[in-house]
Amino acid sequence: xxxxxxxxxxxxxxxxxxxxxxxxxxxxxxxxxxxxxxxxxxxxxxxxxxxxxxxxxxxxxxxxxxxxxxxxxxxxxxxxxxxxxxxxxxxxxxxxxxxxxxxxxxxxxxxxxxxxxxxxxxxxxxxxxxxxxxxxxxxxxxxxxxxxxxxxxxxxxxxxxxxxxxxxxxxxxxxxxxxxxxxxxxxxxxxxxxxxxxxxxxxxxxxxxxxxxxxxxxxxxxxxxxxxxxxxxxxxxxxxxxxxxxxxxxxxxxxxxxxxxx
Amino acid sequence: xxxxxxxxxxxxxxxxxxxxxxxxxxxxxxxxxxxxxxxxxxxxxxxxxxxxxxxxxxxxxxxxxxxxxxxxxxxxxxxxxxxxxxxxxxxxxxxxxxxxxxxxxxxxxxxxxxxxxxxxxxxxxxxxxxxxxxxxxxxxxxxxxxxxxxxxxxxxxxxxxxxxxxxxx
Numbered sequence: 388x389x390x391x392x393x394x395x396x397x398x399x400x401x402x403x404x405x406x407x408x409x410x411x412x413x414x415x416x417x418x419x420x421x422x423x424x425x426x427x428x429x430x431x432x433x434x435x436x437x438x439x440x441x442x443x444x445x446x447x448x449x450x451x452x453x454x455x456x457x458x459x460x461x462x463x464x465x466x467x468x469x470x471x472x473x474x475x476x477x478x479x480x481x482x483x484x485x486x487x488x489x490x491x492x493x494x495x496x497x498x499x500x501x502x503x504x505x506x507x508x509x510x511x512x513x514x515x516x517x518x519x520x521x522x523x524x525x526x527x528x529x530x531x532x533x534x535x536x537x538x539x540x541x542x543x544x545x546x547x548x549x550x551x552x553x554x555x556x557x558x559x560x561x562x563x564x565x566x567x568x569x570x571x572x573x574x575x576x577x578x579x580x581x582x583x584x585x586x587x588x589x590x591x592x593x594x595x596x597x598x599x600x601x602x603x604x605x606x607x608x609x610x611x612x613x614x615x616x617x618x619x620x621x622x623x624x625x626x627x628x629x630x631x632x633x634x635x636x637x638x639x640x641x642x643x644x645x646x647x648x649x
Numbered sequence: 650x651x652x653x654x655x656x657x658x659x660x661x662x663x664x665x666x667x668x669x670x671x672x673x674x675x676x677x678x679x680x681x682x683x684x685x686x687x688x689x690x691x692x693x694x695x696x697x698x699x700x701x702x703x704x705x706x707x708x709x710x711x712x713x714x715x716x717x718x719x720x721x722x723x724x725x726x727x728x729x730x731x732x733x734x735x736x737x738x739x740x741x742x743x744x745x746x747x748x749x750x751x752x753x754x755x756x757x758x759x760x761x762x763x764x765x766x767x768x769x770x771x772x773x774x775x776x777x778x779x780x781x782x783x784x785x786x787x788x789x790x791x792x793x794x795x796x797x798x799x800x801x802x803x804x805x806x807x808x809x810x811x812x813x814x815x816x817x818x
Contacts, residue, residue, distance in 0.1 A: 404768070464683065
């Protein structure tokens, strides 16, 4: 027994992790020499540490997948910021107006606000609904899939036209239910889908006053992507935490089904 | 951002062992990197990029684990990397990698997190405490408990008379 500070469990942990200075280390070693049972335990801890490092070390040598390519992620982030705020042309136009001394630059304010109408507004509403309802673990939907006819009846009455639920099971997403949600452009119906692995998609659908027939448009907001289109005055926007390459084909399937249904 | 790139393999490793699911782990790392990119300016100038990234990743992982726990039990351990785990046993100690991995998988999430950050990612105790947002004393006690449990599992003294209860605050 040495006369120094008593050896603590923290010292032993530090010894196992090579995280103590050499003086303390010598003290721990002296202690272990006097206490073979503790020494045995610590030897096993060290062996386990080595085995863990051997087993898990190689994971960090695996090639990094393309989705985790940092420069790509940064690129995308910057593109999104530009899209969110204003394009280079709007900046140039605003500068020109300011140079000319006009107050017109003020009018460009609206370009920086969320879209107020049309398919862009629909995409925004769909993204907002996704953000609120999709992560909801307790009550993501008001009417469950089992009561789908009830949902269709409710939504058809509120939208004043027949609606139908797309079948995305081919892509691995089963319908879990839905609800009617408010938008600045009247009631919309929200359908929710889940792939059983925690990934959810939602589809928002409502009547369109403008942009009544538009081809598919892609949107991005953070981690979620939206694919939006309209036909015969009914707008659709599919939203999910997937890349364009994954989400677009699912939207194609849904659109084909709606086109048949109409 | 130069500091971030070399850390990506380590972030993947940490997420994979913590979540026991390599696809979900890469999703989580992507989420982590996106957050790091958008919050890069909020990073403390004197801070360490590694600790900062592990903090973000750890919080995301814990949220994710809580979500999966709420959704019910999930399929047991995907073999993180069968090729590496199934390697020859450590002759000296007679410890099989597979046994170690299984024992590691049975640790409570908070103990596993501490053990991984300290042992595999080589964060200091102080940085581990920062990354987990807990006092250093908590790190030390979790580390000690994690090791004791790992030892018991490996030596076969892992047959508790009563079900293991975990404090949930």
